[in-house]
Amino acid sequence: MKIKSASFLTSATGLRDCPRGDLPEFAMIGRSNVGKSSLINMLTGRRGLAKISATPGKTRLLNFFDIDTAATARAGKWRLVDLPGYGYAKVAQAQRADFNEAVADYIEQRENLLCVFVLIDSRLEPQRIDIDFIQWLGERDMPHALILTKTDKQSPSATRANVDRIQQSLLAWRAELPPVFLSSSETNAGRAEILRFIEETMR
Numbered sequence: 001m002k003i004k005s006a007s008f009l010t011s012a013t014g015l016r017d018c019p020r021g022d023l024p025e026f027a028m029i030g031r032s033n034v035g036k037s038s039l040i041n042m043l044t045g046r047r048g049l050a051k052i053s054a055t056p057g058k059t060r061l062l063n064f065f066d067i068d069t070a071a072t073a074r075a076g077k078w079r080l081v082d083l084p085g086y087g088y089a090k091v092a093q094a095q096r097a098d099f100n101e102a103v104a105d106y107i108e109q110r111e112n113l114l115c116v117f118v119l120i121d122s123r124l125e126p127q128r129i130d131i132d133f134i135q136w137l138g139e140r141d142m143p144h145a146l147i148l149t150k151t152d153k154q155s156p157s158a159t160r161a162n163v164d165r166i167q168q169s170l171l172a173w174r175a176e177l178p179p180v181f182l183s184s185s186e187t188n189a190g191r192a193e194i195l196r197f198i199e200e201t202m203r
Ligand code: GTP
Pocket: 030, 031, 032, 033, 034, 035, 036, 037, 038, 039, 051, 052, 053, 054, 055, 056, 057, 058, 059, 084, 085, 086, 149, 150, 151, 152, 153, 183, 184, 185, 186
């Protein structure tokens, strides 16, 4: 899948002000600072498309990006959605609850949402908040896949060991495992695989 163009469409505070759901959507979620915005830039090949910050909790809105893929692919236009990061303690409690609810509404009710990518830092042991969130998606029959980010920061064997640990945590409560992708926004690792998965999901 070749990306012809990618552009910022709009931001929303919740389901109410989301753009019309007329294109297939793929959403990125994960703990603050895990690399959601960087991954969107890496996948689209547009460095400044999604705002990246060294300060966690930067993305507080649902940000929609229009993607147009080359005519060679059957799939034409689709959307990437950068969701607010969860688990950022410094955001005021009330505001955080607000955003979690907005994200929950979006995931539960957005009919054109085809898949939620859950981003997990490849260097961290399975975190309760990630496992709980993946479980929450499973309970709602929401299709999802995992993306382990920042793999350039450690050895492939260390990443592999963490994939195993995460899968073991999930197998404690369900039989089927979601697809897992390994990515690096520094080296572009995982780009082809993730784009192929998106293309196949749209078929
Ligand atoms: P919030 O919007 O705050 O929730 O963060 P985010 O998940 O969008 O993370 P963001 O893409 O802003 O990246 C956070 C930090 O991690 C930035 O300093 C990035 O440069 C860095 N980063 C992201 N992805 C990678 C990666 O694959 N490799 C390395 N080495 N650094 C990365």
